[in-house]
Amino acid sequence: MQPLLEQACLDTLYMVGWSTLIAVVGGLPLGVLLVLTDKGGLLQNTFVNKVIGQVVNIARSMPFIILMVALMGFTRAVVGTTIGVEAAIVPLAVGAIPFFARLVETAVREVDHGLVEAVQSMGGNTWTVVRKVLVPESLPSLISATTTTIVALIGYSAMAGTVGAGGLGDIAIRYGYQRFESSLMWITVAVLAVVISLIQFAGDSGARVLHRRAGKGGEPLRFRAFTGLKRSGAPVTAEATATKTS
Amino acid sequence: MITTSGLTKVYRSRGREVTALDGVDLHVREGEVYGVIGQSGAGKSSLIRCVNLLERPTSGTVTVDGVDLTALAGRGTRAGKELRQARSRIGMVFQHFNLLSSRTVQDNVELPLEILGISGRERSRKALELLDLVGLSDKAKSYPAQLSGGQKQRVGIARALAGDPKVLLSDEATSALDPETTRSILQLLRDLNQQLGLTVLLITHEMDVVKTVCDSAALMERGQIVEAGTVGELLATPGSELAAALFPVSGEASGDDRTVVDLTFHGETATEPVISQLSRTYNIDISILGAAMDTVGGKQVGRMRIELPGRFEENVVPIGFLREQGLQVDVAGRADLTSGEPQLVKEGVAK
Numbered sequence: 001m002q003p004l005l006e007q008a009c010l011d012t013l014y015m016v017g018w019s020t021l022i023a024v025v026g027g028l029p030l031g032v033l034l035v036l037t038d039k040g041g042l043l044q045n046t047f048v049n050k051v052i053g054q055v056v057n058i059a060r061s062m063p064f065i066i067l068m069v070a071l072m073g074f075t076r077a078v079v080g081t082t083i084g085v086e087a088a089i090v091p092l093a094v095g096a097i098p099f100f101a102r103l104v105e106t107a108v109r110e111v112d113h114g115l116v117e118a119v120q121s122m123g124g125n126t127w128t129v130v131r132k133v134l135v136p137e138s139l140p141s142l143i144s145a146t147t148t149t150i151v152a153l154i155g156y157s158a159m160a161g162t163v164g165a166g167g168l169g170d171i172a173i174r175y176g177y178q179r180f181e182s183s184l185m186w187i188t189v190a191v192l193a194v195v196i197s198l199i200q201f202a203g204d205s206g207a208r209v210l211h212r213r214a215g216k217g218g219e220p221l222r223f224r225a226f227t228g229l230k231r232s233g234a235p236v237t238a239e240a241t242a243t244k245t246s
Numbered sequence: 247m248i249t250t251s252g253l254t255k256v257y258r259s260r261g262r263e264v265t266a267l268d269g270v271d272l273h274v275r276e277g278e279v280y281g282v283i284g285q286s287g288a289g290k291s292s293l294i295r296c297v298n299l300l301e302r303p304t305s306g307t308v309t310v311d312g313v314d315l316t317a318l319a320g321r322g323t324r325a326g327k328e329l330r331q332a333r334s335r336i337g338m339v340f341q342h343f344n345l346l347s348s349r350t351v352q353d354n355v356e357l358p359l360e361i362l363g364i365s366g367r368e369r370s371r372k373a374l375e376l377l378d379l380v381g382l383s384d385k386a387k388s389y390p391a392q393l394s395g396g397q398k399q400r401v402g403i404a405r406a407l408a409g410d411p412k413v414l415l416s417d418e419a420t421s422a423l424d425p426e427t428t429r430s431i432l433q434l435l436r437d438l439n440q441q442l443g444l445t446v447l448l449i450t451h452e453m454d455v456v457k458t459v460c461d462s463a464a465l466m467e468r469g470q471i472v473e474a475g476t477v478g479e480l481l482a483t484p485g486s487e488l489a490a491a492l493f494p495v496s497g498e499a500s501g502d503d504r505t506v507v508d509l510t511f512h513g514e515t516a517t518e519p520v521i522s523q524l525s526r527t528y529n530i531d532i533s534i535l536g537a538a539m540d541t542v543g544g545k546q547v548g549r550m551r552i553e554l555p556g557r558f559e560e561n562v563v564p565i566g567f568l569r570e571q572g573l574q575v576d577v578a579g580r581a582d583l584t585s586g587e588p589q590l591v592k593e594g595v596a597k
Contacts, residue, residue, distance in 0.1 A: 042324070043324075044323070112342075112344070114340060114344040115344050115346060117300055117340075117344065118338070118340060118344035118345075119357070119361070120300060120325065120333070121298055121333055121336070121338040121415075122333065122334055122357065122358040122361050122405075122408075123330040123331060123333040123334030123358070123361055123362070123409070124330070124361045125325070125330060126324070128361055132346070132357060132360070132361075133346065136346065136348040137346060137347065137348050139348060210348070213348075213389050213391065214347035214389070
């Protein structure tokens with residue numbers, strides 16, 4: 001039973017890891033582009049904005065299991081097979097790109113326009129604005145967005161079992177649902193819960209450290225036991241919290 | 247140094263048109279501190295943002311240091327290479343500082359140098375030098391969130407100076423600061439103006455700012471400049487709202503048989519003790535009701551309200567004496583004295 005779970009954990013991490021990486025690489029530029037091409041943006045272009053927006057919306061509204069089936073041809077063209085872990089990564093990544101892009105869009109939109117103007121007044125071009133302002137300034141939110149995406153991908157990956165991809169979700173379905181071994185199912189559920197909590201906690205801590213540094217405050221960490229692990233961020237003075245309200 | 251001519255900015259949104267700038271002609275001389283004052287909505291902000299073309303003027307031209315920026319801008323909405331280069335030679339300071347919270351103070355100051363493509367070592371040398379200039383060398387590794395408002399604005403100023411600009415634009419730089427900090431930031435701007443020969447164009451809604459640092463000032467109302475000139479010129483202009491606001495005098499006559507006279511020192515008269523001379527020559531007692539005076543380069547600038555004993559008819563000669571000293575003399579009409587702020591009437595008209 002233990003090697004089975006170990007293998008399933010590794011499969012899940014493998015699928016989620018790769019698809020997250022691809023989602024970030026693909027979704028980040030897409031999300032930034034959504035902001036830039038929007039009305040009043042630096043690269044205002046209503047047509048491009050509408051097209052990207054529509055594509056993202058359609059992809060977002062498609063249930064993952066259907067997306068997986070619909071993409072079979074594409075998957076075979078990319079990885080040469082439609083079954084197994086590699087085959088699952090393709091639809092997972094394709095499904096996560098628009099999801100992440102929307103989260104990026106929201107995060108980047110939050111960046112104070114004054115900062116963009118400041119860089120423009122120094123003679124910076126649009127690329128400079130993206131590289132020096134939009135991405136670094138929204139980094140705490142982008143980390144949170146990545147966390148949300150990873151958690152969502154773990155959920156999606158449970159369905160990847162239907163294309164023989166293995167993973168924790170697959171075990172829960174095969175052993176728990178099809179073979180009535182509910183104990184094994186509950187174990188995988190527990191493992192999933194722990195994994196997700198850890199990822200969420202890691203993401204939250206990362207985002208919070210950056211938030212603190214940026215003087216945006218933030219609640220104290222919930223998992224007190226783990227605070228020792230946190231790199232002590234720059235101290236937030238009373239003055240800093242006072243000035244942020246101005 | 248900065249010249250705008252016929253500058254117009256019209257905002258269009260959903261069919262409505264709002265004219266923010268309505269034919270603004272501004273002329274800022276090299277090495278001076280020029281203040282544009284006006285209430286919110288007067289168009290000051292649009293004006294200063296049109297100077298480095300963060301805002302595209304609808305019509306008119308902007309020339310900074312002999313370069314016609316409006317010609318560089320072209321017709322597109324995006325800034326071309328030439329305009330971006332020109333912008334890098336114009337420093338800008340913002341009301342809300344606009345520092346990147348993800349970067350340390352030093353990295354914030356290095357940002358314009360990164361954009362200019364200057365090497366790492368040179369960047370940090372320059373940034374530390376600038377931080378030293380604004381008195382924040384010990385905060386180089388801090389994050390903006392750890393600084394007070396005044397310190398943040400000092401970083402903003404250091405950053406604006408990184409590209410060795412000849413012109414500094416200040417968009418309400420002190421409006422988010424308390425009076426004490428405002429003074430120290432204005433002092434810094436004044437020092438930089440004198441040490442580096444920096445031309446400063448600042449916009450503000452605070453008369454105190456203009457009074458503290460500006461060599462010249464302009465008053466904006468509804469998108470137009472209604473008054474402009476050096477502080478001396480403004481004082482010499484009869485009925486100048488700016489002069490009255492810059493050098494407010496008040497005080498009422500202590501009795502009916504008194505003459506209240508407003509004296510304006512344009513800065514052309516040397517610091518001769520006019521009042522005591524008047525007192526000795528004509529053997530009269532003079533009380534000073536109110537005064538707002540400054541001595542700039544050995545010349546007196548400002549306004550003073552004095553009271554002479556006796557009615558106006560008895561004081562024609564002393565008033566003539568004051569005229570001869572090169573002062574602008576206005577006699578307050580007696581009828582208006584009772585109604586709070588006395589309205590000034592030119593001497594000839596009053597009688």
